[in-house]
Amino acid sequence: MNKREEFIKSEGTAFPGKTYVEELLMPVFNDQRDYLFPVMFDIHRAHVVMLEEQNIIKTDEAREMLRGINKVAKTDSSQLLYQPQFEDLFFMMEARIGEEIGLDLAGKIHIGRSRNDMGVAMYRLVLREHLLELLQSAYRLSDCLLEQAEHHTETYITGYTHTQPAQPTTLGHYLLAIYDVLQRDIKRLWSAYEIVNQSPLGAAALTTTGFPISRTRTCELLGFDKIIENSYDAIGGADYLLETSSALMTCMVNTGRWIQDFLQHVTREFGSFYVADPYVQVSSIMPQKRNPVSIEHSRSIASSAYGDAQAAMNMIHNTPFGDIVDTEDDLQPHLYRAFMKANRVMKLMYAVIMTLKVNKEHTKKMAHKSSVTITELADTLARDNGISFRKAHSIASFISKKTIRDKKELYEWKIAEINEMISGFVGVALSEQEWKKIISPEYFVEIRSIQGGPSPKEVVRMIGERKLKLGIQMKDYESLVEKLNACRNKLVGYSI
Numbered sequence: 001m002n003k004r005e006e007f008i009k010s011e012g013t014a015f016p017g018k019t020y021v022e023e024l025l026m027p028v029f030n031d032q033r034d035y036l037f038p039v040m041f042d043i044h045r046a047h048v049v050m051l052e053e054q055n056i057i058k059t060d061e062a063r064e065m066l067r068g069i070n071k072v073a074k075t076d077s078s079q080l081l082y083q084p085q086f087e088d089l090f091f092m093m094e095a096r097i098g099e100e101i102g103l104d105l106a107g108k109i110h111i112g113r114s115r116n117d118m119g120v121a122m123y124r125l126v127l128r129e130h131l132l133e134l135l136q137s138a139y140r141l142s143d144c145l146l147e148q149a150e151h152h153t154e155t156y157i158t159g160y161t162h163t164q165p166a167q168p169t170t171l172g173h174y175l176l177a178i179y180d181v182l183q184r185d186i187k188r189l190w191s192a193y194e195i196v197n198q199s200p201l202g203a204a205a206l207t208t209t210g211f212p213i214s215r216t217r218t219c220e221l222l223g224f225d226k227i228i229e230n231s232y233d234a235i236g237g238a239d240y241l242l243e244t245s246s247a248l249m250t251c252m253v254n255t256g257r258w259i260q261d262f263l264q265h266v267t268r269e270f271g272s273f274y275v276a277d278p279y280v281q282v283s284s285i286m287p288q289k290r291n292p293v294s295i296e297h298s299r300s301i302a303s304s305a306y307g308d309a310q311a312a313m314n315m316i317h318n319t320p321f322g323d324i325v326d327t328e329d330d331l332q333p334h335l336y337r338a339f340m341k342a343n344r345v346m347k348l349m350y351a352v353i354m355t356l357k358v359n360k361e362h363t364k365k366m367a368h369k370s371s372v373t374i375t376e377l378a379d380t381l382a383r384d385n386g387i388s389f390r391k392a393h394s395i396a397s398f399i400s401k402k403t404i405r406d407k408k409e410l411y412e413w414k415i416a417e418i419n420e421m422i423s424g425f426v427g428v429a430l431s432e433q434e435w436k437k438i439i440s441p442e443y444f445v446e447i448r449s450i451q452g453g454p455s456p457k458e459v460v461r462m463i464g465e466r467k468l469k470l471g472i473q474m475k476d477y478e479s480l481v482e483k484l485n486a487c488r489n490k491l492v493g494y495s496i
Contacts, residue, residue: 021084028329029082032089035336039125040093041073043118043201045491046221048109050214052496057108063496065109068101070492090115112211113204116235116323120200123332125222127244130339131193132481137346138186138251139474142179144354146470149175150463153456156441157272157363158372165370168441171358173454176462178258183466185251186473192240192247199224200234206323207231223487236322241312241335248309248338255345256302259295262352266292272363276355279348298348305341308334367441371400371410376438376447385428395425410439 001009011017016025045066052062072093086092098106152171159169199222202208202215208231219227228234265272275292283289312334319326374396381392399421403410419429430438437443449455452462 016084016087021082025088026082029080029089031329031333033077033080035126035332036089036122037077038073039122040090040118041069042125042222042488042491043121043218044069044097044109045494046218047113047201049221049491049494049496050217051108051111053217054212054214056111056211056213059496061105061108064101064105065097066494066496068097068106069109071100072096090118112209112213113201116205117200117203119328120203120235121222123328124196124198124200124224124240126332127196127240127335128193130336131189131196131244132477132484134248134251134339134342134346135186135189135193135477136481137343137350138182138189139470139477141346141350141353142182142186142470143474144350145175145179145182146463146467148353148356149173149179149459152358153459153463154442155358155360155363156367156445158367158370165372167372167375168367168444169454170445170456170459171363172456172459172463173445176459176466179466181254181258185247185254188247188250192244194225195240195243197223197225198240199227202227203231203234206235221487221491223484232322238316238319238327241316241327241331244335245309245313245338248335248342249306249313252302252306252309252342252345255349256299256306259299259302259345259349262295263292263299266295271359272366274357274359275352276357279352279355294348294352298345298352301341301348302345305338305345308338308341312338364441368411368439369409371403373410373439373441373444374400376444380430380434380438381422381426381428384434385426387426387428391425395422398425 011019048057048062048065048069051057052059057065075096080089080092083092086095094106094109097109100106149172152175153173155171156168157171157174158165159167159174199215199219201218201222202213215227228237262273264270266275275290275294279292279294280290281293283291312331315326315331315334377399378389378392378396381387381395382389387395399410399413399418402421403413415430415432415435418435422428422430445454446456449458451458
């Protein structure tokens with residue numbers, strides 16, 4: 001027997017072949033079991049209730065169907081294993097229900113629907129839960145950022161542009177910037193939620209059904225906001241996956257950027273942040289090391305979440321507009337993993353930020369260095385002495401370059417030396433008091449009280465507004481979750 005004959009003998013001559021079972025059907029079954037089991041039964045329940053209300057099935061039939069559905073739904077799904085006589089989890093559970101209530105009655109449950117609309121509905125229900133869980137973590141991190149920002153409205157730090165010391169600001173101002181980006185990420189996640197939380201049920205394969213079903217009723221029973229009206233769109237559209245992937249990817253890229261900043265601030269050379277002991281590891285050979293592994297892992301996991309979400313997006317690219325496996329069982333776990341990883345990032349960074357210690361004296365000392373207040377010299381000359389800003393900028397540039405060349409800091413210059421340099425450009429002399437203000441990070445920050453600036457008063461105002469808005473948003477979120485939970489509890493306990 002040659003290799004080909006041996007292979008055919010081991011594979012079998014009828015569907016499914018051994019390789020197809022091992023490399024496709026079994027992994028898909030396991031994913032369905034792990035992710036889709038509860039929502040599958042919710043859809044069964046909603047469909048049966050609707051069929052009874054529409055007089056498509058008899059009341060006693062519906063009652064018996066729900067009894068069988070509810071009993072099989074109590075199965076310990078973790079113990080389920082692939083069985084070759086069933087193509088997938090759906091058919092296995094249909095057979096289990098048939099064992100409880102009879103195959104004919106179990107078969108009636110499938111009136112007026114297809115695995116197509118049922119599958120899309122399952123995916124949407126699971127993604128809805130993942131979106132809500134990530135939103136909860138994002139709101140929790142948001143609250144933490146505001147709390148820390150409130151503690152650090154007068155914690156002076158150096159702001160950076162192009163990775164170089166730029167101007168003084170405050171940690172509160174910086175954390176508030178991170179907060180605002182996160183709110184836009186949250187808004188994008190809500191946009192994805194709005195598109196995800198729509199019901200495809202009743203579309204059947206793609207053209208609806210000849211049975212007088214009610215699409216709006218199953219939509220209502222499952223807590224969807226509305227139906228996807230065009231039945232072809234309900235099955236063929238995949239933009240709910242694209243919207244979700246895009247929101248996740250953007251969130252993780254934004255998060256990864258400030259996580260990278262944190263890793264710089266916790267270095268011994270920077271020494272700005274001190275990560276609490278529960279979130280650092282000591283080297284196995286270098287006892288002086290405090291490795292900020294919680295932040296490192298967060299950066300890595302954020303990139304991994306991005307990668308999984310991008311994989312889902314790539315799998316949809318150039319696929320036909322219609323029911324196609326590319327958008328189904330092979331794709332969905334990528335998004336589920338992306339959500340789980342994104343949640344891990346949010347929770348890890350919440351723990352790090354909530355317990356973070358800041359070396360205020362050190363950051364303030366650093367904000368006096370690298371000529372980062374020199375912009376205020378140009379501003380003072382232009383604002384208080386009527387010099388054009390371009391000339392004032394030239395004067396400030398000359399002084400900053402000489403400061404660097406002479407390996408000095410601005411505060412090391414005497415006022416007479418500064419005025420001598422200024423006199424080479426214009427006939428203006430600064431007072432000692434003016435120079436002290438110019439080299440002061442505190443003054444630099446305080447005077448920048450324009451809307452959105454780092455002035456402590458302005459930052460306090462922004463924090464107050466954001467706390468109020470966040471409180472309302474979190475209450476709205478909790479109300480929505482309670483509504484969905486109540487909706488599901490009602491469905492699970494539905495009696496006819």
